[in-house]
Amino acid sequence: MTHSKILVTGAAGYVGGSVLSYLKTLESSSIDAGSVIGAVRSEEQVDALTAARFNVQQVNLSDEQAVAELVLRNEIDVVVHCASGLDRDLVVNLIHALGKRREASGKATYFIHTSGGSAFSEVGGWSNGPTSDTDQIFDLEKALADSMPLRKVDVAVTEEAKSAGVTSYIVVPPMVYGRGLGLWNKLSVCMPLTVRASLSRRAVYTFPQDSVMPAVHVSDLMALYARLLEKIVQNDAPAGGENGYYFAVAHKIHWWPTLDRMAAALHSRGLVQQRSTQMWPNDEEAAEAYGLPGLFVQMIFNSRTEIRSGKAGALGWEPTWTQEDQFLQIIDDEVRDVLELDTGKGSVLNNVNKQLK
Template identity: 40%
Template sequence: MVGNILVTGASGYIGGSIVAEILNRKRGGTPEILIIHAAVRSLEQAHSLKRLDVTAVQLNLSDETAVADYIHSNDIDLVINNATSIDPKIASNLISGLQKQRETTGKGVFFIQTTGLSAFDENTNWPFGEVKDTDNVYDLERQSRETYIVREVDAFVIEQSKKAGVTSFLIFPPTLHGRGSGTWNQLSPQIPAIVQASINYKQVYKFGECRDAPLAHVSDVARFYGQLIESIFVGKKLPAGEDGHYFLVSHVVSWWDIMDQLAANLHARGLVTTESTKIWPSDEMAAESVGVPASFAHSMWNSSPKVLSEKGNIIGWKPVWTRESFLNSLGQEVDDFLELGLPKSSLLHSLKPVSGHSTN
């Protein structure tokens, strides 16, 4: 099969890197990829994509009719949703648009939802302990969907896609690092926010419990999406729907090791007063420093989901980055922040409207 792709959140950290990866594969001779449509929020973001071989569009994803019309008029076969993992309405509109496309053309259609491993963290009341992406993840998330918005949306996507006859995949990146390859936002939400808070306080803080962070470099994650898309378009049979959960962990590092390394790098630049780290006096102070509701602070900067990634092998995904290369790159992370500042658009902004949702 050949197809047209719509990438939402195409100016974001993950979305922009995915667009760049797909373009590289298209230029490298992947004939199955026809046209890439890049959905963004603002005219300025659309302009940033003009130099690329994509069709940039300001698309209101909350408008069900506009979404369906765009998918149909542009013969979209596959949607990658990076816009949000916490808004079921947007996912529903995209899935409904694909359903109408399938009903009109008779072709298979595909929906890839970018979600997050915070769904499997005890900080978000995940009750089932360690989980593999080869387990029945859908059933486990469904049982605990009421206690965390990400799990609620994950289960919704699976159920809505099944009803609509849309083949769905849920992709779970961990905490990401590295400079993205998009045209607009090239930084992750997590590490730059910690660097900014540390500079503001002249001190690197950490949470009191030392927990392990599953990590991946954004380039490794983008490569996974590229391999997944190619596998779909050549007709490879892949676990999908209720079995379509993919965890993208490539290495694990303790948050305390990350903070210690950041403190050393920031102190060497004269940006904090000491190489020693301190414990956050309160969750409220930590949350305020990075601009999210207190209920999300631990799940963003002290998360430790116990997960095992096994399905990546199905499409030949092999991460390049390791624990050692990550720790050695933290100085570059600081340099990137000093050059680019906080992310222009990120998960940090999407969390603010949902502070009323219970995560406890």
């Protein structure tokens, strides 16, 4: 796909902004940085990113006509969707627009969807045990779609794309950490939420179960997106659709040691009263502190998610952050970034609350 145009949604967010920045600075790549466009929500974001020499456009992704006009006007062939894994309408609008682009140009079009590891958590209703992206994930998700919004949207991606003649992929990031590469939002989800909750209670709290989470550093996640995009633009696109899942798992982490390091980092700054962690008195208080519905708190912080990457290596993906110790050694940096950069307006809160209304 010579001279393919790529649209990155959520380009002011943590993942989307990192994708936009990573592709712009990627060296020795078949991806033309000048052909990458970011989609953002506000005029303020347009001004800030344009001043930093990013090609961005403001669009309401809920407006089907506006999305179609954006895709057709800019001759977009590939969409990397990072704006929300919970909103089916956005997915449908983007895929339908790519279908129109395919009909107009006669070229293949591609939709890369960003989902989330919580779709495969025990608390989230995943009853299939340890799972690899080499398994029949689509069939497994479809059987359980109605019990979890992330799964329902994943299924919609595959079905809508097939109907529109668009090749789809679903990238599943687990817990992502590290300072984001984008200009607007450099903070992930899990660490800022936990630091916020700890500051509000002047203590770091944990649950009775030591959760084990799959994880990936943001730079390694970006490398996976880039490898998939490179395959597409080199006319070597891997199988998509029902076989298009990629679990971006580089290693596992244990939550108790993570919180121990966080407590030490916050205590050294005088921000919590004790250097050691405490146990949440009840689930309701934890939900209040995190500012999320109780089910989401349990899925993210008090559940086992056992997924592993089996296909990304075939793309040439070689993560560099592959050990839990590497993660634990930068917990103080993670805390510092939250204290310096947090606005208290994480997109995860907005997306979850929107879907619950």
